[in-house]
Amino acid sequence: MDLDFVSRHAGRPAAALTRRDVARALLAVPSGVALVAMPDLRRALMGAANPLSLPFWESAKAMLSSIESGAATVGEVQRWLEATGSEPILLTPGYFVWPEEDERGPVAAEMYDLMVAFLEERIATGEIDPDALAREEQEERRAYEDLQERWLNSPLPDGRVPGHAVSDEQDEELFAAWDEEEAFALSELRRIVAQLPRRPELPEADLERAAERLREILGVPGYPGNVLRACAGLDDRPLPDDDADLWTAVAAGIAGPISDLADVEDPEEFSDLDAELGHEDTVLANLCAIQHADWLAAVAALARLGPGVLASPERIARLIAESEDIDVEGAEGDEEDLATTEALFLPVVFLWGYLGAVDEDDVLTPLGWWGLPRALERAWSPAE
Template sequence: MEFVCAHAGRPATDLTRRDVARALLAVPSGVALVALPDLRRAMFSTGNPLSLRFWDSAKATLGSIEAGVATVGDVQRWVESTGTEPILMTPSYFVWPEEDERGPVADEMFTRLVSYLEERVAAGEIDPDALAAGEQEARGAYEELQERWLSTPLADGRVPGFAVSDEQDEELFAAWDEEEAFALSELRRIVEGLAKQPALPAGELEAAGARLRALLALPGYPANVLRACAGFDERPLPDDDGELWLAVAAGIAGPVSDLSDSGDVLEEFADLDGELSLEDTALANLCAIQHADWLAGVAALARMGPGVLASPERMARLIAESEDIDADAHDDDDLDATEGMFASVVSLWAYLGIVDEGDVLTPLGWWGLPKALERAWSPAAD
C-alpha cells in the first residue's frame, strides 16, 4: 500500500483504479501477483475497495504478462479500462506521445484529461466495470467523451488536441532544423577539404538550364515533379538558367512542395490495392531520404569526381560504406531500400545533366551537387 500511494502521489482513500493499475505494472508481474491479495485487503480496510471486476481483471492481466502471452495492446487496453486513462490513440487518430517523450504542453493536457475523466467517473458518466468487461457500448462512449474533450476549447482558448499536435510539430521541426544545420556544416567541411575543388562548367550549366526550362514547360512526369521540388507551381521561373538549374537540383534533395492537386487524392490513397503513380512514388522516395544519406552519397561523389558511376546500386553502396556518417551495418534490405529511393533521384538527375545516360557523374554534377545540397539545407533567409 505504501508503494502504491507513493507511486500515485495520493493517500489510500483517494486512489483510483488507474493509480493501482499503474503501480502494479511498475513492478515485476510475479511480484505484483503475489502482492495482489494483500493489496486488495488493504484497500478494503481503508474504505476504498474498488470492485471485484477490477481485481479479477488485474489478476488476469498480470497472469497473462507473467505467462508471456500478453501483448502491449492488451496491457494498454486494461489500463484504459480503469476509466481514467486517456486512450493512446483515438478513433480520429489523435495519438498521445509516450510518457517519457511528452513536452510540457502534452504533459499538462494529459494531466487535465485524467482529472476530467476522474470527475466523470465520480459523476457516474463512466462505468469502469463495463469497460473492464469489454462492453463495446461503454468503450464507444468512453472514446467519444475523450474525442469531445480533445476538440473543446479550454477557458484560455486552447484546444487540447491541437495544442498537443502543435507542440509535437514544433519539436519535430526543431529536431529537423538541428539535423539539417549539422549536415550543412559537415558538407561544407568535406567540400573545403577536397584535394581539388570542382570547377564551374559554365557552358554545360547554361545548356542544361536551357534544356530544363523547355522541359518544365511540358505536362506530366518528370516536369510536374521537378516543378513541385523547386516550388515553381507557386512562383515563376527565374530568368537566369543557372539559377533555375540550381533551384531544381536543390529541390530534388529538399522538395519545396507537393504535386498540384489533381483528381480525388483521398480516393487514390484510400485504394490500398492500387499502385502509386510515378509522380507520387518519386516524391515519396525523395522525401524519405535522410540528411545523412544525402551527405554520405554526395560527399563520396565529390571526392571521386566526374566519371564515377552514380547508379542507384552504387549510391546505396557508397552510403552503406561511408565514414562520414554514423550508421549501423547495412543489411541487404537496407541496401535495397536505399537503392529504391535513389532510383528516383538518379532518374531525375539525368534530366538535369548531373549524370549521363550511363548514370556516370558529369563535370556539371560534380560541381553542382554540393552546391545544390548546400542550397537545400541553408535557411530560407540565406
C-alpha cells in the same frame, strides 16, 4: 509491494487512490510480485475505506496471471489499464495518439493530466462506469471512447483545444529536430567541400546547354517537368533568368522538395484511399524519404571522386554504406538496406540525367561535380 508503495507511486493518500493508480502500481513491479501482494493490498485498501470493487480486483488478477504466464499482449494490458476508467485511450476513434510518457513535452504532459482529472470527475458523477469497462461491456467502452474524443476536440476555458495543442507541440518538436539535423548536415557538407584537394570549376558551356534543355522540360506538362517544378517550387513563380540559379534551384529541389504536385483536374483521383500512388507522387515520396545523412554521404563521395565516377543508384547505395562521413549501423553488406537505398536513389539519378549532372551511362559529369554540392548546400541553407 504494499499500500505505501502504491501511494508513493501515485502521489496520493490511500483514501484517494483510484483504480488507475492501483493498476499502474501493479504493472510497475514484476507480475509475480504483484499477484502475491494483491490480497494484502486489497485488505489494506478496505481498511483505508477505499475498497475499490470486485470486478476491478477480478480483472486485475486475471490480467496479472496472463502476464505471468506470458500470454498477455501489450494491447491487452493497455486495454485493461484503460478499463480503469481514468486512463486516457492510447489511440482514439479519431486516430489521436498520445505520445509515450517519456516523450511528452510540457503541453502534452499538461493535457494528459487534465484528461485524467476530467475522467476522474466523470467517474465521480457516474458518467463513467469502471466496473462495466472491466466487464468489457462494448456499449460502455464506445461511450468511454466517444467521451475522450469529444474532450480532445473541445476548447478548454483558455481557448486551447487539447488534441490540437498536443499535435502542434509534436510538430514543433519534429521541425526543431529536423532543423537541427539539417544544420549539422550543412556544416559537415561545408567542411568536406572545403577539404577537397581540387575544387571544381563551373563548366559554362555545359551549364548553358543544360539550362536550355531544363527550360524546355519545365515548360512542358507531365513528367518529369511537373515533378521538377514542384521540387523547386516553380509552379507558381517564373523561372530564374540566371542559368546557374535555375540549375541549382532545381537540383536543390530534388534533395529537398519544396512543394507537392500541382492540383490535378480530376479531384476524384484522390478520393479512393485504396488506389495506388501515381508515378509522379511515388517519385516525390521517394525523394522526401531520403535522409540527410544519405544525401551527405552520396554527394560527399561524388565530390571527392570527381567527374567520370559511376553514379548509378546501385553505386550510390554502396558509397553510402561505405561512407565514413556518417554512422550507418550494419549497412555494409546488408543487402536489404542496400536495395532500399538504391530504390530511393533511382528517381534521383534519373532526374539528375535531365539536369546533365550525370550522362546517359549514369557517370558523373563536370557539371554534376560542380553543381551537386552547391545544390545540397542551397537545399539545407535557411530560407532568407
